[in-house]
Amino acid sequence: MQKLQLAKRVVRFAVIHVILFTLALSLTIIPSTFAKQPPTTTAKQLFEQGEALYQAGRFTEAVTTLQQAVRSYQRESNNLAQAAALTNLSLVYQQLGSWKEADVTINNSLNLLGWNEKNQKLNVNNPKSELLEILAQTLNIQGELQLTQGQADTSVKTSQQAEQIWKKLGDNAGVTRSRINQAQALRVAGFYRRSLDILEEVSQQLQAQPDSLVKVTALRSLGNVLQQLGELELSQNTLQKSLKIAQRLQLPLEISLAEFSLGNTARSLSNIKDTITHYENAAKIAPNPLTKVQAQINQLSLLVESEQIAEVQKLIPTIQSQLAILPTTQVGIYARINFAHTIIKIGNKKDIAEILASSIKQAKTIGDERAESYALGSLGEVYEQNNQWQEAQDLTEQALFIAQKIDASDIAYRWEWQLGRLLKAQGNIPAAIGAYDSAVATLESLRSDLVAVNRDVQFNFRDGVEPIYRESVELLLQEQGQDKPDLDKVRKRIEALQLAELDNFFREACLSNQFVVLDNVVDKDNQNTAIFYPIILDNHLEIIVKLPKQPLIHKTSVVSREEVEQLVTKMRQTIVAPSAIKEFQAVSQQLYDWLIKPVETDLKNDGVNTLVFIPDGSLRNIPMSALYDGEEYVVQKYAIAVSPGLQLFTPKPLAQRRLNALAGGLSQSPKNEDFEPLPNVKVELKFIQQLGVSTTTLLDDNFTTKILEKTINDQPFRVVHLATHGQFSSKAKDTFILTVDGRINVSELDSLLKSREQKRTEPIELLVLSACETAAGDNRAALGLAGIAIRSGARSTLASLWQIGDDSTASFIREFYSELITGKTTAEALRLSQLKLLADQKYNRPMYWAPYVLVGNWL
Template identity: 40%
Template sequence: MKRLATKNSRRKKRLATSVVLFLAAWLFGVAVPPLLAANARSVIVEPSAAATPWLEQGRRHYESGRLSEAIDAWQQAATLSDRQGASLDAVLARSYLSLAYQDLGHWRQAEVLLDRAIEAIDPTRDDSRASAVYAQAFNILGNFQLNLGRAEAALSSWEQAGRWYARAGDELGRLGAEIDRAQALQVLGLYRRSQLLLDEANADLATLPDSAVKATGLLSLGNALYVLGDRHEARRVLEDSLAIARRLDETFDLSPILLALGNTERADNNFEAAADYYDRSATAATTVLGRIEAQVNSASLFAQQKTPDAALPRLSALYEALEDLPPSRRGVYARVNFTQSWLELSEQTPELPLDRTAIAQLLADAVLQARQLDDPRSEAYALGQLGRLYEESQQWTEARRLTERALSVAQTVDANDIAARWQWQLGRVLKQQGDYESAISVYSSAIESLQGLRRDLAAIAPEAQFSFRDSVEPVYRQLVDLLLTPNGLDAEIPQANLQKARETIEALQLAELDNFFREACLDARPVQIDAIDANAVVVYPIVLPDRLAVVLSIPGQPLRHYATPVLEEEIDRTLEDWVQYLNPIFPERLRLERAQTLYDWLIRPAESLLERRDTETLVFVLDGMLRNLPMAALHDGERYLIERYAVALAPSLRLLQGNENESSETSLALMGGLSESRRGYAALPGVKAEIQKISSLLAGEILLDREFTKARVRGQVRERPFSILHLATHGQFSSDAEETYLVTWDGEIKVKDLDRLLRSRETGTRVPIDLLVLSACQTAAGDKRAALGLAGFAVRSGARSTLATLWAVNDLSTPQLMEAFYEHLRRHPERSKAEALRQAQLTLIQTSQYNHPFYWSPFVLVGNWL
């Protein structure tokens, strides 16, 4: 008999990965791929004759998701092995039992079984069969430890598993343990080490001859790369797996590979290719359940794409097949994901072939099957989805009852991933019932759960940005909406609510940056404006469905709040108009109208308060599309905002770098850029003048054109204590980290590589970067969230302050602005960088040639403004 995780049927369910998979199903409406967590293992473990039928029967039940029956069979195998003194078989059976109990969230039973299995290991045994069994035990121990958040212990266990696999001559098993270790490293935040391990596993797999286990190993590696966010490499590896599987003489189930490729194409928004892979996966499936899962994914894709004509026929055909499925975890998930697609379509199409009663019955059957399987995770999943069905039909009492039951079941097995979703749902229901206090409490718990899953949320982010906006961001926004809703017509918002609203806005900014980077890589700490600058005021605007709300943080005073009743659609339309009218070709009247409207919404209600306090700097923590717009160009009817205050942006006050070593006249600067046409970008002849002007004000090194390479920049930064980096080159800020970069002579510096480039200082020259200037970069056209890329550069560089541009700036006016900026810094080191930028912008405003906001307003200071 081949052991549990061998050949193309290896389905070692792992809760640590299933958290990510559940989140993927939640965020993207994708049926959980049955093989996404599989790792290839190739050595045959021969059990005793008596134990064989029970181990094999348990394997079949486990793979079909019938965990309770698998447990019964493996318990029989363990009992028989004990009677016969077959210690290896007992270790194998208890390891498998532990894995099943982990799937169910029964951690104590899983731990007891693992303890007995590990205690029975004889480290002196050196035969291949014992090595294979011990490798499996340590592999499952690593799984258990990662489930409980013990990532370092899991690393050690998987290292031992790898050694035992090597002693057993199981190269595929060893590589599988390396893939497991890579995922543990990611949980610890060690992303580069994780990627190195995956690269090594990929290279080693390439050296092995074609076989079924190699095809499955590549499938496992491709799925791991997909989960870790490297979708391009994931696609290549999965295509290799498919090519090998097709070359094999023996029958091989291609369906899981095709399904994984469909998910990868879907992640890249290649929906036509994804649909084709899903259809091919359904055709190739060797089991009814495998076919149904592919069809569920296909239906969810068309529902997501809002193409009911394509989705409805698939749903109709699926319903009868789902009704006939025997009980299994995968069957429960298929039913729930099916109803998710139905609910999405019900919002788009009034006439559906299935009514709510039929859908409710399907979910009720799923709940009963989950109970029969003694599977609380899938029960919580199905119960919550049934609650959502009642929420959609506005049956609030029943929706609340079912959601509370789902939440209770999820919490009994510490399923925080499921709990987060149902806490959010319960909060929505409570709000509809008018119980605002309870709703706030439940929303807060949902956000705590999401923050506890922060690394997993980042890890699943190869998918489209829209997913985060639709399924995670609303939890934060809806909580802010509740907190800023007065309890009565004339009631004031309590300070506790304002404080929590501010904290939630800050937490949302961090969550968005995590999502941008695809990593939970940001270390945040609470900061009060009082401790930074007594003459600055922080403005927190947030766009809500029916109003634009603002929270004001003033040093030494309670938080303030005001709101303008305006629909979100009108806010978006005004912002889009203003972006367009900032171009000089449009009449001044249109631009000023929009600039004054935005001023009235954001600043006018606080005008007298700001004047009484002698405010010098306004620091904006901007929301949504507001981040793409120049706050300096807001207009009060007489003057621009920059004519009254210095203006700065902060992705979040929690991310501000300290200001221990302020800039001085002796600051060393690295000045680099491109003036010549390169890589399809137009020449920037003004860059030479810009570099020449600032080099007369700053001491340092110049890297221009051919000398402006990644290697030269890295070498200079490592060897010399530069505190200012001025980079005048083409670049783009985008909501996609892969499309956020600076152009060098020999390539691109991507935002994800920036920290490695700029923080690689030699010992003794660790002078922090005080100021990073990115001149000539622009936000991606048509990307409403492109300024995330700007914030990403500011955060990833480690610089205290970043001066950048929102759009491609004028080649003649920019050198003048930069010269004025550095001249003010040099002459007035006691003043802030924000004030230096203000004075430089005023310099252009006072000229007749460049007084239009197009020339001076795209320059924004991000981070520490002092």
């Protein structure tokens, strides 16, 4: 009997946006097969009818027919065939979202096959290959079901058992399916590297296999998983292979699904033109209405996102006319919800409400509580936009209740956030704060899930997560009463946002939640230091300041987020323009008036000489040392440092013993890189050595990744100084430094520098990156600098925000180390070095002395 390939639904959704922007068919795990069954007459006909009904999407009828087949085989005492029918019945239940029935049915099948769940072995001596094949297929399907129910670890083990049976049978296609299932489960469980290792092995194995339907679907599944892991170029190449084979084999459904997946990957690569082409191709060739509508809905969401309103208005009625013929299945329901959510801000509210109300009924019909929660919450959002607060609150609370009941934290946080907005709109600030607190707590519990997937596919951090923190902070600052607002809670909330940003940057929850409380450092040991927490909100710029042995101070400037970000952008543009000094000073003075002027008297009265900023958002991209008060720059009055708010080490002075440094540099750009030469790198490194710093130098041809790693491991260097081109970006893959053999990105740098921890317990005291720059056009590029500072494990990181002449850099570095070896604090050594350039007629413009930023330990 011919096997039926089934496109399986995504296992577990990390956040709602996975469903709303990347539909179930695009996240296929692996096609499963209807299990084979031994030939009989009536029962066989029922079995085949069930298969045909399944293929036609008539799942409710398929259930009835397969149940009849099960009973017929039971009367014949044909356990093997009965088990096969039960396995296929479980598949149909899964498509209907009837998870309990699917679970019971698959377990009944395994019992009939003689599988001992506890001992993970067959209670059958010398089993026939036919039994083993049905068992392997059943275990594959059970593994997928377990993953659907959030049992990732169990799913891995089940898929491994299926793999062993396929190996005994010599079925390479079966082995491939099981290994891809394992990779998917490992990814969900948080073992991203192991998942990718398996997928790379599978990719090699698939190359030797002949063209087949299994190869097409396996390659597509591999491409989808690679997309989720952020390996976008590799995903694109893999999906193209799947598409070409599907075209050669003339498989319309597989061609459509491959085009659909390619559209999702192109979207992640921000290639709008190719994305639309792939979605249009997918819809055009789709052999069934569901696949067609899904492609059109994804295209619609892209058009809405890119504000192509005329095209949106053309496509909406086309999709809407097809909704009625979609099957009442989980995928069909999600398609309707997705469509409604996509047009929620631009469509007819009555039509959207009717679609969602219908989706709620359908979800109840098939017993899919997750889909019901989505539909209820989305309908609540429609009422919210219509200012019908009580109706919206009732629906949101119902959605939240269901999400909490089924332990779906990945969607519960969304309804907690929505409830907070509704309570705020009704003036109930304390209750709104409670709802936001719950949303933040749920997000914290979901850290590993939220960062597991490529952020552009998984969710838009700036739209779907960041606002929760900022709106929460805004509410906390509105709270009235004794000891209100709670400023300590406010700054901890903004630090939690910064932690979430860095998790999102690295796509893994690897940073410790254990903060060093900087207040203790300021109050006890550094009573000349003030800590600034600027917080950018929609209509306010809030400043929280910690002065030595003083309670927190809070100041507000009534200025919009847009005004702040425009001013920051203008400051960055004018600071590097030689002829725009007056324009720069005017912009810089405005920022000074917002950030420092409100507390300048307090700073003076407390004898503060060092300012530590924990900058928010785009403020990371500007050097605080260059803020201008109308007469002087801040650097002329204060030493300046920046902290990500996440101190891995307690700040303490650079140990007063002779410095030893590993100094690496590259004076010429590698052949495949387009960077200007840095001829003064040799001078820069020689200066360090001449100042009496014990130096091991790796220059040009000796500055390779392997030599750098080996050298760092050989000696306990206190300073690592890298004079080479580098770039900071809001994307980890675009944050790197150059060696002669290519780029070391931030994740690889982390591994390289931290490899010393296996041999040495002391951290690097100071990491210097003297020729780096922030990525052009990226207003959050300095996030990459924070990422390097955190992941390097160094107490302090000194880096430049933009590229300048390397002759001035050499002069700066000579002065910096001259001050450092005399016992100055790192921040003071930086300040004095900048003042030296400022006093030089040749380098007195901020473009020369201002780019250097100290991150981390300032002592």
